[in-house]
Amino acid sequence: MTQFLDYVLGGIGSGAIIALMALALVLTWRATRVVNFAQVGQAMFTTFIALSIQTLTGSWFIALIGAIVAGAILGVIVQYLVLRPVKRMDTSGAIIATFGVLIALQAAAGMIWGGDSQAYPQPFSNTAISLFGREWPLSVYDLVVIGFAGVLVVGLTLLFTRTSLGLSMRATAFNPEVARLSGVRVGRTLTIGWALAGVVGAVAGVLVAPTSAISPNSFDILLVFAFTAAVIGGLDSLIGAVALGIGTGLILSVVSGYSDSSNAPVVALVLLALNLAIKPEGIFGHNSARSV
Amino acid sequence: MRDLMRLPGARLIQHALLAFAAWAVLMWVNGSVDELTNYYLALIAMYATAMFGMVILVGLSGQVSLGNGALMAIGGYIFALTTLNWQYIPLTSIPMNGVWAMLFAAIGGVVFGLVIGLLGARLTGPYLAGLTLGIAVGIPAIANRFPGLFGGETGLQLTVPYPDGGYPAVAEASGEQFVTELPTSQDALPSAGASAGAGDLLTSDNFPSGDASALPSVAPGDLLTADNFPSADPSAMASVAPGDLLTVDNFPSAGATPEASSLDVSVLDPSTGTGTDGVDLGFVLERWEASLAIAVACIVGFIALNLVRGRQGRVWRAVRDDPVAAAVSGISPAGSKVTAFMVSSVFASLAGAVFVQILAYVGPGAFGLGLSLSLLVGIVLGGRSSLVGAVIGAVLLVWLPEFVLGLAGDRGWDEQVTNNAPNLIYGLLVVLVVLVAPGGIVGTLQALVGRIFKRTARSG
Amino acid sequence: MSKVLATRVVAFGAVAAIALATAAPSGAAVAAADPGVSSNQIVIGTTTPLTGPASPGYKDVAPAAQAYFNYVNANGGINGRKIKYVVKDDQYNPAKTKSATSELILRDKIFAMFGALGTPTHSAVVADLNRRGIPDVFVNTGSSTFDNPGKYPTTFPYFPSYVVEAKVMGSYLLGDAALAAKKRCIFYQDGEFGDNALVGFNAAGVQFDTQVSYFSGQQVAPFTSQVTKMKAAGCELVVFFGVTSATAQLLGTSAKAAFRPTWMITSVGSDPTVLAGSLGAATGALMTGIYAPSFLAPIQDTTNPYVSQMKVIADKNGLPWNFYTYYGINTAYVLAQALKAAGPNLTRQGLITALQTKASGFRSAAVVPMVISAKSHQGLTGYYMGQYDGSGNLVRKTSYILTATSAATGTAKQATFRPGAPTSKLLP
Known part of the structure; x- marks a missing residue:
């Protein structure tokens, strides 16, 4: 039982990262109805930028700010150059366009920073916390990661529910034409959605880098898990992305703890298939996902 | 003439003639090009086979799939496992061969296509993408999970059933693999004439400078001598007494008796396709691979033509364009989607079975997410809703990487730039084509040609 | 009508283009004795x-x-x-x-x-x-x-081969009383890499108390559950058979969990320069005392x-x-x-x-x-055993070398070997 608790706690840290990346995918989906395959590429790129800033200034915090700014800019650039020009891009076209961006970003990062794994400095203590006479598989750093995820979710929820910008973003996501008629500047709203997604992805990248190092391909697997979490959660739901992201982390941790780790992806696939078979619109999704 | 075309079966004959003509032309090309082109032709035909299924699934039925690479893996593994493990078809006395294995691969494709289709029929857009992405990642992971059966990450090697006159089979393992006597030291270097002793060390001072192709500027007089040989001789070398030196007796046995003739003398010269003994075996491996792939592609293309231009094609299009209207007129939208998945799955399985024969290998690394995404790239760039688009997409998948490699080339850039340049150009090109030609190359050309014809019709 | 015509024109153009592209003449090579060799x-x-x-x-x-x-x-x-x-x-x-x-x-x-x-x-x-x-x-x-x-x-x-390396590690481990007394566990990469290691250790007569594995490509979950498992099992000596990027994660995660066994790591998983890239400033501290075989001079x-x-x-x-x-x-x-x-x-x-x-x-x-x-x-044919010091340098522990075959049976044997001096200026 204590071991189970350890596996669960150990999974929360990695789950929080998956949750943030899933959150970014949900944001672009809500904004433009596009699943952004380049999201992990953007996060990787901004994390490399952060690493350069960190090396230059020595400050973890300045590097994080740098990543956030770069994330927003990169999100806007991708949306502006790649997705805006084609008004009615179908799912396949959008996937392929963002996939092309992903390949290009990874190659560009390889050109600029080289293909090797690079260490990202650890800003907080990353040793197990001792409390109540035992060591827990959580560190101060894990708590920071979970804290960031929590703050971002609460902040985004407030933004969407309590501000006029959030209202217009929701309106645009629901029906761009109607939103335009009611005076929403749709183009600007979409761009802000992408910038927000870029910011969330950038934060996720900077947070995951100290525990896994960074290379042009180091976030690839994150895309698969985050996409899975976002889809099962229901692509429209912020809460769904976070809950399922953390859930995915837990499942991976518990499965590799109790059985062979090579079972983890297979279990993830089975759960994904079962979930979509039972609830095609995702656990937290609206009914719009299923058409017939 | 027009009446003749309306006869039942006339379209079937027309399609058969078209497929046969394509086969004849491609086989003529296949017979008249060099081996490397044969190989590319095999790949193009194999990709086209899979992409005919993508046209039906993505273009006609309007479903997105990131998992067709995994469906290819299913066909590939079924082909490999049945040919490797079965001498005879179980419960019968029919000897196994490649054709049967392809048939089993196709059956496997039907089954998996049905399962995935049933799961996916209720899903749309990104949810379907999520499911198929899971399949693209999960199915190769299953091969990793059960290494005993599937060969794990290393994969399985195939002995492709070459027709008579093919390459000589490689001899079986000769058993004994190890030399028991190991030398305990290396002998001194054979005295190299003028150079005095063992002392010539390469240092950063005497490293040849500048152009690598130029001869070294170091004159013999500049050479280091025994005096400046590093005094700190590695202890491992210094500590051994002269008695430990290699002698004739403890020299490895292989040195004395060169049993070098383990190589088959009649190895083939790849540049001519003939044995080195000059006998023309009349068999080129790549040509055989291409013949196989072309035959399968033409058969699958024939089936696809009939489906696309027949009633089923209209059903798929109707469901894609307006599922509600289709349902009202008595078509089952879900059923039509499942059918599309099954057809594309069979095509993918057959392509996978051809692919493993080209590779003579099957393994999860060859059928990863990258392959699934490539198929989608090919179909989006070529043109989603036309079989011609599938063929163009297949050509692009083979030609584009070569093209960007040529573009990036060796331009004396820094190494990490040169290594990554092809990928950067490839990614940007994909984005560019999607932006410039959202309907793919065929869709855009159709629009262009259509506009020109409209203009000429108006002016004429 | 014009749309059908357009499709056919496009189709014809495409087929013609492919035929032209693939029928390009190939440069006829003059058959030499063997391909790829000329006088210069x-x-x-x-x-x-x-x-x-x-x-x-x-x-x-x-x-x-x-x-x-x-x-x-x-x-x-x-x-x-x-x-x-x-x-x-x-x-x-x-x-x-x-x-x-x-x-x-x-x-x-x-x-x-x-x-x-x-x-x-x-x-x-x-x-x-x-x-x-x-x-x-x-x-x-x-x-x-x-x-x-x-x-x-x-x-x-x-x-x-990896089998040889596992036999060498196993023989060394059993031959060292202090190491042999420790509670042993193995952590390996799934697939042939890890399987080969198990074959080698089995042949060397080494059994493990706990076996844990990871799935290659697993980067999001940094071995937390595996480390937890090994720590709970009370492993004192952990043999690791994986690639260097995984070693970095393993050492990092273990440090975080205050799990400090004696490590013995495969040569392909213990390059200090690459580890230093991933682990940063902590490399020296984390690598001290790690046993690793090698076949090249340090x-x-x-x-x-x-x-x-x-x-x-x-x-x-x-x-x-x-x-x-x-x-x-x-x-x-x-x-x-x-x-x-x-x-x-x-x-x-x-x-x-x-x-x-x-x-x-x-x-x-x-x-x-x-x-x-x-x-x-x-x-x-074999390895020597080394141990990393505080500055990330592999120090040779055995003056002898350990050799073995890749067969599924047989242990590693001690031998001596004195390499010869290099050729003049490292030229052939």
């Missing part, structure tokens, strides 16, 4: 991951070999022939390896394959290379499947004339001085000697004969003997 050039090729997830570390091997060949070419080449080394990026994808190898054989007309990297990737092409009689020299993998002269008469692996030992000279080549070409660079230059050096030994009248059969009969005399930074015969194509 030898063409050799390789496939290796230069980009993609598997490229960190491995991408340095081929450029290092290239640097050595450039150096040899600058000194007049081998028997008057310059080496042209064609490197193809396969991104560790067997399908791309197949295409790249076909291009090397059919377009570049290589004389020999050298240093092709990876077990799954090479599995897709090894039969074809052998069928064509192309020498397949120093495959960069520890899989024991490629040492099989009966099946693969032209293939020559270089470094000892990389930081610049008093060794092989190491110092190879480092010169790396430095002059701006290459990072890590195990991969060192290894790449070293194998290129051995290949150059084999090509030289094959004589001025270079043929494929000549190169294979030279490797089978003269390998034990070839110089290299390896401190274990290289023994190749017609019956065994496995190059190196």
Whole structure:
């Protein structure tokens, strides 16, 4: 039982990262109805930028700010150059366009920073916390990661529910034409959605880098898990992305703890298939996902 | 003439003639090009086979799939496992061969296509993408999970059933693999004439400078001598007494008796396709691979033509364009989607079975997410809703990487730039084509040609 | 009507374009004695991951070999022939390896394959290379499947197989009373890599209290559950059989969990320079005391004339001085000697004969003997055991070496070997 608790706690840290990346995918989906395959590429790129800033200034915090700014800019650039020009891009076209961006970003990062794994400095203590006479598989750093995820979710929820910008973003996501008629500047709203997604992805990248190092391909697997979490959660739901992201982390941790780790992806696939078979619109999704 | 075309079966004959003509032309090309082109032709035909299924699934039925690479893996593994493990078809006395294995691969494709289709029929857009992405990642992971059966990450090697006159089979393992006597030291270097002793060390001072192709500027007089040989001789070398030196007796046995003739003398010269003994075996491996792939592609293309231009094609299009209207007129939208998945799955399985024969290998690394995404790239760039688009997409998948490699080339850039340049150009090109030609190359050309014809019709 | 017509025009155009593109005439090559050799050039090729997830570390091997060949070419080449080394990026994808190898054989007309990297990737092409009689020299993998002269008469692996390495680790472990007394666990990479290790330890008579594995490519969940499991089991000695990027995660996660067993790590998973890249400032502290086998002279030992000279080549070409660079230059050096030994009248059969009969005399930074015969194509035969000190340097623990076979039975045996001095200025 204590071991189970350890596996669960150990999974929360990695789950929080998956949750943030899933959150970014949900944001672009809500904004433009596009699943952004380049999201992990953007996060990787901004994390490399952060690493350069960190090396230059020595400050973890300045590097994080740098990543956030770069994330927003990169999100806007991708949306502006790649997705805006084609008004009615179908799912396949959008996937392929963002996939092309992903390949290009990874190659560009390889050109600029080289293909090797690079260490990202650890800003907080990353040793197990001792409390109540035992060591827990959580560190101060894990708590920071979970804290960031929590703050971002609460902040985004407030933004969407309590501000006029959030209202217009929701309106645009629901029906761009109607939103335009009611005076929403749709183009600007979409761009802000992408910038927000870029910011969330950038934060996720900077947070995951100290525990896994960074290379042009180091976030690839994150895309698969985050996409899975976002889809099962229901692509429209912020809460769904976070809950399922953390859930995915837990499942991976518990499965590799109790059985062979090579079972983890297979279990993830089975759960994904079962979930979509039972609830095609995702656990937290609206009914719009299923058409017939 | 027009009446003749309306006869039942006339379209079937027309399609058969078209497929046969394509086969004849491609086989003529296949017979008249060099081996490397044969190989590319095999790949193009194999990709086209899979992409005919993508046209039906993505273009006609309007479903997105990131998992067709995994469906290819299913066909590939079924082909490999049945040919490797079965001498005879179980419960019968029919000897196994490649054709049967392809048939089993196709059956496997039907089954998996049905399962995935049933799961996916209720899903749309990104949810379907999520499911198929899971399949693209999960199915190769299953091969990793059960290494005993599937060969794990290393994969399985195939002995492709070459027709008579093919390459000589490689001899079986000769058993004994190890030399028991190991030398305990290396002998001194054979005295190299003028150079005095063992002392010539390469240092950063005497490293040849500048152009690598130029001869070294170091004159013999500049050479280091025994005096400046590093005094700190590695202890491992210094500590051994002269008695430990290699002698004739403890020299490895292989040195004395060169049993070098383990190589088959009649190895083939790849540049001519003939044995080195000059006998023309009349068999080129790549040509055989291409013949196989072309035959399968033409058969699958024939089936696809009939489906696309027949009633089923209209059903798929109707469901894609307006599922509600289709349902009202008595078509089952879900059923039509499942059918599309099954057809594309069979095509993918057959392509996978051809692919493993080209590779003579099957393994999860060859059928990863990258392959699934490539198929989608090919179909989006070529043109989603036309079989011609599938063929163009297949050509692009083979030609584009070569093209960007040529573009990036060796331009004396820094190494990490040169290594990554092809990928950067490839990614940007994909984005560019999607932006410039959202309907793919065929869709855009159709629009262009259509506009020109409209203009000429108006002016004429 | 016009739409159908348009479709047909497009279709015709497409078919015509393909026919034209594929029917381009091929350059007719003049048949020489063997492809890839002329009076002044030898063409050799390789496939290796230069980009993609598997490229960190491995991408340095081929450029290092290239640097050595450039150096040899600058000194007049081998028997008057310059080496042209064609490197193809396969991104560790067997399908791309197949295409790249076909291009090397059919377009570049290589004389020999050298240093092709990876077990799954090479599995897709090894039969074809052998069928064509192309020498397949120093495959960069520890899989024991490629040492099989009966099946693969032209293939020559270089470094000892993973089975050998596991036997060496097992024998050393049992021979050291303090280590043998510890509660042992093994953490390995799923797939053939880990399976080979288990075969070797089993043959050496080493049983483990707990076996834990990881799925290669698993990067999001940094081994938290595996470390928890080992810690809960009370492991005191952990043998790790995985790649370097995984080692970095393992050490980091273990430090976080205050799990501090004695580590024994496979040679392919313990390159200190690459680890330092991933672990940053903590590298020295985390690596102290780790046992690791090696077959090359310690990389930081610049008093060794092989190491110092190879480092010169790396430095002059701006290459990072890590195990991969060192290894790449070293194998290129051995290949150059084999090509030289094959004589001025270079043929494929000549190169294979030279490797089978003269390998034990070839110089290299390896401190274990290289023994190749017609019956065994496995190059190196064993390891010494080392231990990392506080500055990330591997210190040799055994004056002897441990040798073993790749067979599923038999243990490692102690032996001594005194390597000879390098050739003049590291030229063949």
